[in-house]
Amino acid sequence: MTVGAFLRSHWRLIAAVTAFDAFACVMVFVLGCGLHAVFAVACALFTGLLVGLAAEYARAKRFYSELDCLSRSLEHPYQIPSLVKKPQSADQALVYDALQTMGVASASEVARAQAAQNENREYMEAWVHEVKTPLAAAQLVAERVPEPESSQLKRELDRANRQVEQVLWYARTLSAEVDYRVHPLELLQVVREVCRQNARFLIEQGVQPVIQLPQGLTVFADEKQTAFIVSQAVVNAAKYGATRITFSSQEAADDAGGKQVALLVADNGRGIAAEDLPRVFERGFTGAHGREEGSSTGMGLYLAATLSQKLGLGLSLSSEIGQGTVFKLVFPFDDRRAWQNLTQA
Numbered sequence: 001m002t003v004g005a006f007l008r009s010h011w012r013l014i015a016a017v018t019a020f021d022a023f024a025c026v027m028v029f030v031l032g033c034g035l036h037a038v039f040a041v042a043c044a045l046f047t048g049l050l051v052g053l054a055a056e057y058a059r060a061k062r063f064y065s066e067l068d069c070l071s072r073s074l075e076h077p078y079q080i081p082s083l084v085k086k087p088q089s090a091d092q093a094l095v096y097d098a099l100q101t102m103g104v105a106s107a108s109e110v111a112r113a114q115a116a117q118n119e120n121r122e123y124m125e126a127w128v129h130e131v132k133t134p135l136a137a138a139q140l141v142a143e144r145v146p147e148p149e150s151s152q153l154k155r156e157l158d159r160a161n162r163q164v165e166q167v168l169w170y171a172r173t174l175s176a177e178v179d180y181r182v183h184p185l186e187l188l189q190v191v192r193e194v195c196r197q198n199a200r201f202l203i204e205q206g207v208q209p210v211i212q213l214p215q216g217l218t219v220f221a222d223e224k225q226t227a228f229i230v231s232q233a234v235v236n237a238a239k240y241g242a243t244r245i246t247f248s249s250q251e252a253a254d255d256a257g258g259k260q261v262a263l264l265v266a267d268n269g270r271g272i273a274a275e276d277l278p279r280v281f282e283r284g285f286t287g288a289h290g291r292e293e294g295s296s297t298g299m300g301l302y303l304a305a306t307l308s309q310k311l312g313l314g315l316s317l318s319s320e321i322g323q324g325t326v327f328k329l330v331f332p333f334d335d336r337r338a339w340q341n342l343t344q345a
Helices: 003-009 011-030 035-073 077-083 090-143 149-173 187-197 199-204 223-239 287-293 300-311 335-344
Strands: 182-186 208-211 218-222 244-253 259-267 314-320 324-331
Touching (some): 011 035, 077 090, 090 149, 149 199, 149 223, 187 223, 218 223, 223 244, 223 259, 223 300
Parallel strands (some): 208 244
Antiparallel strands (some): 244 259, 259 324
16 A cells, blocks of 8 residues: 555545644634744644554555455465454454455355365266276277277277376366375386387377387386376377387486486477467367367377476477477486485495
């Protein structure tokens, strides 16, 4: 609250006190007191006005500055009434009571929204587990179907399984209680598992994976979620014209002096238009190639970015039309790796 705003909000009080001051001075003069007495009375009344306004301004500024600071810093502003000090003046008390009422209502709305979100997530997870049973049964039936129908059926079942798995990961990202198990991972084993899971799709698309990762390169992360993130890069590359996917690593120092490890997934596909690059991690964004493909949902990279953020990993993507795409997943330095190296030494 500025001084000007405060004076404008109290102009009636200032005008009334000034009028009373002038009236008191006139009365003192009429009663036969000298000019010195009139001046002393005027100074006393004016000084009292200034002291009162200064005290009120300091109290108001402290209250409203605290409100402004909390509203800017809190993630959930409805928590303000529980943190701000209870005011002493009547007008500030009205503001405080209004904030309390709004806070209770907002907290109730948030609780209802979270409950609805949890119900939705639980239903989605239950649906995924239920639909996996007929898909698994269909896989067994496909083994007894003669070629070429068997391969076609297996391809479509793999596609359905990937979409179902994507729904499951989306449901998990809606929850704050995600099942993490962070432990040492060898990147080479993670990449091999991703290629194995998508082997039929890569073969059908004519994609050759080239793994250039050293043995023993270890990072700390969740294995399932890391594999899902890498799988999105692999599937996208195969879907959009790549014939070769190269997996390599890169090491660099972070701001704190620790060593970061980056997994690079580079392809020679069609690439991504420059105007689409800033939006590739947005929910539901398909881009020019996705619209041409028709079957793209725009959820794969969004889920990869969301899970990377929850895991504390860095995720970026660079691309040029006709030159392919480079998918970069950065694993931060972890003190436990350094500690393990020391104990092994």
